Amino acid sequence: SQTIHQWPATLVQPVGSPLSLECTVEGTSNPNLYWYRQAAGRGLQLLFYSVGIGQISSEVPQNLSASRPQDRQFILSSKKLLLSDSGFYLCAWSSQVAGELFFGEGSRLTVL
Amino acid sequence: TQLLEQSPQFLSIQEGENLTVYCNSSSVFSSLQWYRQEPGEGPVLLVTVVTGGEVKKLKRLTFQFGDARKDSSLHITAAQPGDTGLYLCADPSTSGTYKYIFGTGTRLKVLA
Numbered sequence: 001s002q003t004i005h006q007w008p009a010t011l012v013q014p015v016g017s018p019l020s021l022e023c024t025v026e027g028t029s030n031p032n033l034y035w036y037r038q039a040a041g042r043g044l045q046l047l048f049y050s051v052g053i054g055q056i057s058s059e060v061p062q063n064l065s066a067s068r069p070q071d072r073q074f075i076l077s078s079k080k081l082l083l084s085d086s087g088f089y090l091c092a093w094s095s096q097v098a099g100e101l102f103f104g105e106g107s108r109l110t111v112l
Numbered sequence: 113t114q115l116l117e118q119s120p121q122f123l124s125i126q127e128g129e130n131l132t133v134y135c136n137s138s139s140v141f142s143s144l145q146w147y148r149q150e151p152g153e154g155p156v157l158l159v160t161v162v163t164g165g166e167v168k169k170l171k172r173l174t175f176q177f178g179d180a181r182k183d184s185s186l187h188i189t190a191a192q193p194g195d196t197g198l199y200l201c202a203d204p205s206t207s208g209t210y211k212y213i214f215g216t217g218t219r220l221k222v223l224a
Binding site for chain 1 (some may be wrong): 118
């Protein structure tokens with residue numbers, strides 16, 4: 001069966017520090033991969049999506065970046081965090097266009 | 113840019129009551145998905161509707177897709193505390209792309 005894992009689950013970082021969130025999918029090949037950010041109790045903001053290795057589409061201009069070094073690995077990064085980067089980050093995958101979107105457990109980031 | 117507005121934003125009701133939440137778009141949906149998210153977890157797919165006027169039932173939940181495919185509703189009959197969560201609608205193929213755009217969300221709390 002397919003599974004998705006993301007880590008770390010929780011982190012507290014000072015302003016100006018770097019960030020790396022990692023997401024891996026198991027049990028499937030060539031998934032479409034997504035990074036979302038969610039403010040408390042609100043909807044999901046699409047940050048990046050990828051349909052293949054090295055193919056990244058950015059939805060929101062900001063100080064975040066994403067990379068897909070392997071087929072089932074998706075990384076969200078920042079060189080210098082801002083206070084406004086705080087939030088709940090969710091990685092997700094789908095196997096087909098407009099199919100079900102499967103989410104990871106989420107990573108809660110607090111920037112102080 | 114497509115906007116998905118959900119209403120109401122918050123809803124607190126007593127166990128056994130009925131409720132309806134709405135999802136409206138500025139553009140026509142090719143299809144529409146409803147997800148439910150519990151605190152600290154990723155959203156989970158409830159249903160996908162594809163055809164204008166379509167009605168789908170999932171136990172006490174009834175989903176309706178507008179005839180013009182620009183709106184959808186979710187009706188819960190005899191709500192239970194287990195229905196508590198954040199309900200999100202999503203367009204799974206915005207503008208024919210691989211993007212999943214989510215609505216603003218409705219936070220439901222069912223009191224015992």
